[in-house]
Amino acid sequence: MIVINDLNWVMSMSFYTADSLKAELHERGWRLTPQREVILNIFQNLAAGKHLSAEELCELLHTEGHDISLSTIYRTVKLMARMGILRELELAEDHKHYEINQPYHHHHHLICVKCNQTIEFKNESVLKIGDKTSKKEGYHLLDCQLTIHAVCPSCQRSIVSAN
Amino acid sequence: MIVINDLNWVMSMSFYTADSLKAELHERGWRLTPQREVILNIFQNLAAGKHLSAEELCELLHTEGHDISLSTIYRTVKLMARMGILRELELAEDHKHYEINQPYHHHHHLICVKCNQTIEFKNESVLKIGDKTSKKEGYHLLDCQLTIHAVCPSCQRSIVSAN
DNA sequence: ATTTTAAAAGAGAGTTATTCTCAATAAGAC
């Protein structure tokens, strides 16, 4: 059973080069800037399943010698999520994380609601459900995520106050 | 195929009475307050699939003659989400929504990333995946949500700027 | 190449959902 080929067409191409990103931006009357290219590169070179917050991305860019403003980082990351290039994840309580959106490495998250420890897992049928559902409603699919909220073994043992 | 019975045991009981809520709170050394009882009631009497933001809940409480502070509302809603009584939803960009967590009416959300229009849909296999995955990792399941990010038909036609 | 024009970047102020603090209150145990 070749699932990967079956799913490959589901979402828009995710192995963006500077050129393919440029083409897609131009389609909408937008521009390819050095900042956008650098940020795309960061996410493409991240280990599979690794995600970054806006703040973490800013620091990483800085250590690599790229001083891109926080405003631009927030704008770019949101833009790329809306294009389907990045996935916007709600892993922590108070801020978002972003990761590259690749059907090949499509995965989901099991999150402890108490300590936020996160486990990644794969499930081939989820993307199919997402594809079927969005098609049925005439929506253009960007991403689908199964998020499981649970209590991890360690937190099941600990007693915390309600406040 | 009796799916409902199959799934019923998956998550902790959701038809809470004041007494069962009290019992579960006491188990953890917590207390049943009039505020918590009223908020539970609000969510239980909401139409199936209806969800509220903290602000909306505050207004609804007010119109019903209950003046519960915003602090308490935020605390209670988070507490109940961590107990598995409520589901915490990320439907809008900047605030959360809450709804009662009932296996019988378990559903998921298809969201337009541009206008936030949301469509609910059901899928029986998602809860099974969530149950299997959390069991495998030794986690105690509270909720699992399949969130589909997409562009709705109307927004596919409109052209917006990147900023 | 040079000019043009509008998108995008940068800087920092502004917004707002949510959390925190702390004194006052009250649930539940004895």
Add this chain to the structure above:
DNA sequence: GTCTTATTGAGAATAACTCTCTTTTAAAAT
């Protein structure tokens, strides 16, 4: 009834994110 301590209420504090506005620059037009 008394005691302990969880919880509430009020408002201040926090912080993630957005907005505004000027400057810069991508890329089309000349």
